[in-house]
Amino acid sequence: MSATFDFSGKNVFVVGGTSGINFGIAQGFARWGAKVMVASRSTDKVEAAVAGLRELGAEASGTAFDVRDAEAVTEGFKAAVDFFGGPIDILVSGAAGNFPAKLNDMSANAIRSVVDIDLMGTFHVMKAAHEHLAKPGASVINISAPQAFLPMSYQAHVCAAKAGVDMVTRSLALEWGRDGIRVNSIVPGPIADTEGMDRLAPTPEIKEAVTKSVPIGRMGGVDDIAKAAGYLSSDAGAYVSGVVLPVDGGWSQAGATSVMSKMAHMMDKMMAN
Ligand code: HXC
């Protein structure tokens, strides 16, 4: 990773940080000298992620909880500050669930599962975090998605949930500003080799169509998102709060909605065969 930051002495908690983009963010902070804690549902994934962070030389730990369970989230934050021995300097909240589906093919429970993970999970994490955040100085980053502001076929549940996440970000930037806490969202574009892209672009043909639709001509890597989290949490981002920051090679400005609709039709064809 070419960008460098110095986060030595900083405590970083990445919720949903055991795979994909969020693990990439945790790895970034580990490389930049921070003490890092990760959390997600699967104890196996937590253990593997912690081992990966330690391989990078970081002091790292992990805990397992489901962001849908407010009490478990509160306990998870207690475990995090026990491990850190002090307040949390940087919090990344990125647990999410997604599957492409037509609204009429989703049960109430299917819709609820995504809204509960993405939106209620964000509320639970923010509520449990506040008392443990460094005041002043904490940087809070919610991981959003282009669906938050771009309508996409087969994504009504995700669009609604992620739009809510960004309004939580913007509201808390106001509410917590006086505590010296900055709150921002990062909106990753299509990121290669991730669960999210494998679910939304399940064939090489669909992946190629997505790649072609990105103005700078490539999918992002998890490093691209880690570097944005580093920027927002470093002194370079000290006056940035309440921002919803696309890190997407220009994708949200050009074609994201139409390519996603095309993908939906390609998926229909795929399922019909
Ligand atoms: C319709 C579906 C479905 C599908 C699940 N359900 N998949 N309905 N179409 N394809 C329904 C189930 O039938 C069930 O409803 C309900 O959803 C809950 O499913 P469970 O499997 O019981 O839930 P759970 O074990 O809690 O899992 C949650 C999940 C799962 C969201 C369904 O996919 C998950 O754990 N995802 C986490 C990983 C993930 O999604 N990563 C990608 C994030 S990418 P019934 O009525 O039968 O009980 C992202 C944005 C990418 O967020 C943006 C790219 C540009």
Ligand code: NAP
């Ligand atoms: P991923 O690898 O599936 O990451 C999701 C993470 O959240 C995992 O660590 C998962 O671990 C955890 N998680 C899921 N449900 C949870 C729950 N209920 N409670 C606690 N933890 C939970 O997916 P990804 O594609 O990298 O996506 C990561 C983030 O980026 C998401 O917020 C997503 O919306 C966003 N995003 C992704 C893309 C993309 O191109 N991939 C684009 C835009 C936005 P467990 O399974 O162990 O719980």
